[in-house]
Amino acid sequence: MPLFDYKGRSEDGLIVTGTQEATDFDALGAALMVSKITPLEIKQKSVVSVNFNLFEEKVTSLDVMLFSRQLYTLLKAGIPIMRALSGIQNSVGNAQLARVVGQLRVSLDSGRELSAAMAEHPKVFDGFYISMIRVGETTGNLDNIFLRLAQHIEFERFMRGQIKAALRYPMFVISAMAIAIVVINIMVIPQFEKVFASMNADLPFITKMLIAFSSFMRNYWFVLIAMMVGASWTFKSYIRSAEGRAKWDRVKMRIPIAGKIIFKGTMARFARSFALSTRSGLPILSALRLVSQTVENEYIAVKILSMSSGIERGETILRTATQTGVFNPLVLQMIAVGEESGSLDDLMQEIADMYQADVEYDVKTLGAQIEPILIIFLGVLVLILALGVFLPIWDMSSTMLKGA
Known part of the structure; x- marks a missing residue:
């Protein structure tokens, strides 16, 4: 819509000015009158500028x-x-x-x-928000729809925060390890390389590999950076496609420890969104299709769409949910009870609460779960470095002792 500059007079007689979008002059004038501003002058604003502002405030x-x-x-x-x-x-x-x-x-x-x-x-x-507002307009229950949407957004923010918290610690540790490896290869191993070269020693295979990798990193660092940038670009291009995004979303849920948190968080969002949709008056088929577009996981979205297709063919919700292979037996039992009793929305809300509680517990115990894996990884890294550095020294010492 075009922008208009306006000047008007408020109820208390003050002159007010501003800029606002409107379909035409009449629409803006009517909107100003509703705001109890008497329009005095309205001019269409001619904008010749780049529509980009680095410091523009975002709506979160x-x-x-x-x-x-x-x-x-x-x-x-x-x-x-x-x-x-x-x-x-x-x-x-x-x-x-x-x-x-x-x-x-x-x-x-x-x-x-x-x-x-x-x-x-x-x-x-987003599309889910607009669809819920449309349902509220149709049913005359717009006020309660806004309350449920506020609760839904609050839940979404909580789940995203929990998943980010679950991934923050391992990503920090992995980043620290990567920095340590770079420092060791650039600053530490070259010093030992000079010592070994001065001794003309026959180096073990693991030491030769460490020295070769260190030399490659120091002399061809730009190749490594180009490879990382290329790999990152290729990966991002792949997951932009529907097939790539679905496969990546499935792989994410199989990552050790963190994957189950991502899966439970996704399922909690699905269950709560489905409960909100059906409580607001949407038919089950429409609710499933709508939730599949907002679940933020292509793999789960495909499974949800398969449920709607099965229900269209006359199958029960329990049967279609079982065929997806993503629900555990306890959840399937709750779906069966909800379908038989006609209180599926309440049972889906219970499922969401159950998954949410699981996510909270997993995040709290994430440190204890991931610590053994990190210790093993660090141990292997230290062992490789220790063998590569100290094996030649040990061999030379043994040779010197035999010669003595």
Whole structure:
């Protein structure tokens, strides 16, 4: 939508100016009147600039969560949505979100639905959010939808934080090991190489390998960097494809220790999203298809879509869930009970809570689980370095003792 500069007069007689997007002059004038600003001058803004700002404030999931909770509170109190949005626009701390809320008001004032207005801002409101708003508009239960969305976003933030925490410690240790290997090859091994060269000793194979790798790293470091950059680019290009992303998402869930945390976190998000969708009034087929687009794991998304395809063929939810091979027996039993009793949404909520508790426990015990693996890895690394450095010294000492 085009940008307009406007000048108007507020209720208390003060002159106010600003810039806002609108479909046309009339739409902006109507939006200003709703905001109790009498427009005096409106001019279309001509923008000739690069649409990139390094320091532009981003709308985070926390901002959207607070926005949803505020809207729930205001709508629950009986405040009309236009007044509610106006209050949020004037009080929100994020300038970018305030601009988006202003554009929502303009769209609503021109007669559009809230879900359609939000669809114009995909970087702020994802497909799942917009679909839930559309359900709320259809059922007349928009206030409760905003509350459930706020709770859903809070849960998503928690799960992402838990998974990042699970991966932070091993990544830090691996990075520290990589730095140590670089320092040893650049600064330590060359000193021993000079000593061995001065002695004209016949070096063991492991020592020759260490010296050769150290020499290659020092003399051809640019080749190593090019190889790492090329490998990184190739990997990122591969996982951008649907097939590559699905395979990588499956591999991530098989990583020792951290993989089970990623899997449980993904399943918790699926179960909670499914419960939210069905509670909001979506049919099961629509809920499964919608959740498959927001589960953030292509491998699990394919399994969820296979469930919807099976249900379309007349199969039970339990049978389709069993065929996916991703649910454990306890979860399958809960799905069976929920399907028979007609309380599948409540049981899916229980499944989400169960997986969430498992993730919390696994993250808390992550250090104890990964410590033995790191100790073994460090032990092997130290053993290789020790053998490579001290074997020649030991051989030379043995030779000198025999000669004496």
